[in-house]
Amino acid sequence: MTEATVPEAPVAKKVPSTREHHGDAFVDPYEWLRQKDNPEVVAHLAAENAYTDAVTAGQQPLRDAIFEEIKRRTQETDLSVPARKDGWWYYARTVEGQQYPIYCRVRADSAGGPARGAVDEGTLDAWTPPAVVPGTAVPGEQVLLDGNAEAEGHPFFALGGAAVSRDGTLYAYSVDTAGDETFTLRVKDLRTGEHLPEVIEGVFYGLEFDPDGSRLFYMVADDSWRPYQVRVHVLGTPPEQDTVLYQEDDVAQWTGIDLSSDRRWLLVGIGNSEYSETRILDLADPDAALRLVLGREERILHSAEPFEHGGRTRLLLLHDGRPQGPEGSAPNSMLSLVDLSETSKPLSEQRWSTLVPHDEQVKVEGADVSATHLIVTLRRDTVTTVRFAPLADAVEAADAGRTPSFVEPQFGEELYTAGGGVTEHGAPVARLSFTSYVTPPCVYDYVLATGELLLRKETPVLGGYDPGQYVAERAWATADDGTRVPLSVVRRASVERDGTNPALVYGYGSYEVSMDPAFAIARLSLLDRGIVFVVAHVRGGGELGRHWYEDGKKLHKRNTFTDFVAATDWVASSGWADPARIACMGGSAGGLLIGAVLNLAPEKYAAAVAQVPFVDALTTILDPELPLSALEWEEWGNPIEDAEVYAYMKSYTPYENIRRAPYPKVAAVTSFNDTRVLYVEPAKWVQALRAATTSGQPIVLKTEMDAGHGGASGRYEAWKERAWDYAFIADALGARELLPR
Template identity: 35%
Template sequence: MLRKLPALAALSLLVACSQPASDETGTAADANIETPEMTLIDRALQISAPTAEQRPLTIEQLGRTRTDEYAWLRDDNWQEVMRDPSVLQADIRAHLEAENAYYNAVMSPTEALQERIFQEIRGRIREDDSSVPERDGEFEYYTRFREGGQYPVFARRPVDPASPEEDAEQILLDGDVEADGIEYLDFGTIAHSPDHRYLAWSVDTRGSEYYEIRIRDLTTGEDIATLTDESTGDFAWANDSSTLFWVWRDANGRSKRVYRQDRGAADSELVYDEPDDGFFVNVGNTAGDTYVVISTSGHTTSEVRLIDANNPASDPILVSARETDVEYSLTETGDGFYILTNLDGAVDFQVMRAPIDAPQRENWETVIDHRPGTLVTSLLGFRDWMVRVEREDALPRIIVRHLESGEEHTIAFAEEAYSLGVDAGFEFATDTMRFSYESPSTPEETYDYDMATRERELRKRQEIPSGHDPADYVVRRIMAPAHDGEQIPVTLLYHRDTPVDGTAPLMLYGYGSYGITIPAAFRVTPLSLVDRGMIYAIAHIRGSQARGYGWYLDGKLENKINTFRDFVSAGEALVAQGFTSRGNMVAYGGSAGGLLVGAAINLQPDLFAGAIAAVPFVDVINTMSDPTLPLTPPEWPEWGNPIEDPEAYDTIAEYSPYDNIEAIDYPHVLATAGLTDPRVTYWEPAKWTARLRATRADNGLTLMRTNMGAGHGGASGRFDSLRETAENWAFALMTVGLADAEVAELSTAAAE
């Protein structure tokens, strides 16, 4: 009904109907007089926001004192809430629901715009899309979607069918069927057994990241076992097609143990128990399936154990004992293990080799020396080949090495900014490697590459059903000067008709933590902004590895402030170089990128018109001081330990967004949250928005939208998640003034 009403009528109806969840969490929207000249922002500011009750809690820590007036929003029973959201404390639920009601009232006039953006994005996605099949023995495996389907279908076909009947597709797992009747569904690992008879798969139905592991007999299509409902979703098959190794998640949400279990057995056997709460545990298989791998790691320290995949009952072999700030990983080839490591001060990593049957540290020998500024990001192993991916000045490249001769060659690409992906596939004894290429304007292209002949075969080009011409867009790479003289790479995408004269609004996206580097990749979602005249920019700031591992080290711990200052510097450079103007930008980031947004608007609030912080990590000092939370001990090497280290406390306190809110003018802010999010708990954005709204000197918008049935990634269905993006984009367009005319046009059309 409301979508058929003109914008003013829709807003007025919501204003009249909205009611406060309680007297403590705010009031309903006020009925105010509106005029046709009012902008969407003006109208939104007529609506009263919830006011969270302040219950000051004084915290003494390392001789320092802080007061947290919104600490009550953290449910003491949060572990149980992750598993059963219905047990959330009543006053907390009332506040979150009041925030959602306020958000809905503010954004109601943009509902038709949200729907248009959603349909645009959906129109760029081939709904019955499928992956390029990957061969494994007698079958080729692939993933596809059906028209209108929310979830993937996992399937296979025979490679050489003896008859047309045998050529029929076999559906292994149907996501739409599994999702029937439930609100949330996320698949973890999905892997067929080496003999192709069984399928093991992990699934989370709450958003809490506790996964069940189920076994399906592919000859009958029947599920024959559920091994656990307390896994991380990570598991690996042994070569007997009977034994699985899986990772257990404890009550605090941490990966702690590896169990060995027969697919038909009720009981499991403990194989490995990680004693350090700061380490993550994973399992996998080597490329040639010689070993099952148990990997344990902190953010900058790693350790590997190997179990003979042909003798799964054997004890794990320790490759090299953990050493603080030393990282290594193993890739199997027909020539032995190749080890990617920063051993001996190789900041940007070197490549070493060890025999398959003697992989211990004392047997490592250098194959490719460390080259400062050239970061080796990954290795792929084959029987006769080793492939490595490198990055220099934020651009990747692929190097192929023939193991017998040692000869190498590079696969070259021409665009100014682009992204590459590599895939070893299932086959080990092959000359074919698969890679993908894309840029912000060029949809993904998937190639099979013959490493011997150096010929590439295009297997798939991402189809944009609604039409897309890369020539309509401009991709640029600029270097922005940082406060200390460093040069920050910034990738730009804009429509060729957008004027580059300082008048265009701009969205500045960033992340900048954990060494994660945001690629210059093709995404269908930003096009809805770009086609409306916005410039979309990605700041490759410190804290990532865009310019090498040192770029990461310069954006963590005591250097963390560089991440936020780089983001601000990137925005200022875009103004100085005439791409946009001050106060005409929207800052956007999620998770640790939400921390980036929160810190940036504290540093330079007038640079931005709006800010979108998705599931933002904004309560840093409190979270890093709570060792019961899932990610706190593992992340002390990233942020510092403010429980024991006064310098770490002071460093975090200097930038923590929640602790640095001031009585100043801020941009319009939208924060999002997931009630069952174990990574960034819901109370972080809830507390941040409550304090920001109560403290800011202006009357700008402070909105929060909580998904009451999802976790860190938001809605799980592919179309449901696009609706959340459409809402974010509508907010962004509203804050820079690009939504008003379009909303008026849609309202007029609806009225007629």
């Protein structure tokens, strides 16, 4: 498109709205765009989409090429590795040309492989998944849910949760057909294929059967989209008769449910990022009441897993220490054992045994128990891995005051992600996953008795993918305060360190979420165009333990942004990139990061993509009626009550700090039905950016009108969205053409 034919960017009308807090007044001319049902708002978003389409029309061939590359490399007819539970093998499969997975199962005694009728259920043979061939009919297969059929007639489809009764006869599931992450719950009788008459609307994530299949436990969110109620539905009764097992009235607390590994206990977890509470319900006793095991008043961030051992009910506690007890503070978490009977005593009188002590260099990320083993997930030097110990040995050692001996599988790469746990409590294997920037996802069964790793599947990458053509390395940037910030640098092996290459810097840096190494087929389209892909593991994430998170939240939040700028400076001076050909990208809270970074150093970037960006954070968090706002206080601080927090947030929130500056090409990508980050934030941000930029570079807003926070739901639509983002970056960096092989 020539400069003369570029249409005028949409200009939203200005309707001044004044926000006043702590003696400060902020006049917002675009707050009226929050009126989602206003036809003027819908028309404005449509005009923005039309403008975006016109400005980026020249990128369509590149988008098509990237989409086809993703499609060509993906085995479209495929299936997950079957997982065994209650005498069935469960798996999901995809079919070429269909958008959504099909969820299936087949009986363990008729699924191929060894002669099941002659196999001892405790042996390894009984836990060897059937050799199901993609695209080949499976004898005896039963379809639980066909996502394609469920999505028919709807612009969006997502599965929120699913559960099968212990006897295998009932399948409960919840679906979202709007993209707002509010689900409808139904129950299917697997004996007849018919649905039970009850339909429960407005449920949240979280769904579990009790052992006899007569009751369903599910979650409901309040008007601010905060999960606050655990409800109980008795099968065969009207939903309006459902009872509330637990209700959380504190607007700053999030509630969720889960089952213990042995499925005897329903766990109700309440908490935020700083402390939590656990209640449990004994599902073996129909008359049992919900029992408190560790309350929020103790201010201990924890999770609990009850299990039976040696005739006693024990609790496996992952926690950040007892500041008033012998453990002291344990910010990187530790693992303890306590008898359930001890929890009826005051905390100071309870006897806890240490399983895994606190370590300043290693974060304990999670723990699980099988009938025979303890499984612990750890993070060391940014990388997650797993360790195993026989449960009897671990309990004996902890009770004797010794640290148990663990075995850790070795995977042979520097930067990788390994994790997993128990799929069936009594299984002789644990299911593990492994991936890296260059290794496609692998599924292993870890033989608990011997430590043997059995590869069950490596995700196929079609078209002759050769991991030797790509390199992933660790590098370190130095922040303004001297802190060393880890970077993951991924590139084609043929790229030379000559200072001429394009680069993309990606980051997140909030909620203690780590950007762990993972393979991505779509990323190959960037690497194959010579783009050096750099993940900046900035403070606010969890890559280097709890302190890394604490140093990037609340009144330390600016560290997240300055770390990212320091990462960009490293890229510019490393020799891997041309300083004039660097782009940045991030989504959600990572979109806030991109917005803040562009205000700090717009001249360092040639382009930016902000996906569902949280760029008007202060306005959102000041309104406790908006979705999730009150829960955000533990992450950012409470600007309603605290003037210092208000002033600090106002100093960095992207929308309020736009200035006359040479902003690069910017694409803000959002979804009309997103309940986490409302579309209004990027809509306002784009208007303000256009008015302030001095560069003349286009700033566009792309709104998906039928999607939610994660974007479009179908896999082909998701590939198109990723191709759109990557084409915007590659075009801006002058990296449209593939490198020679």
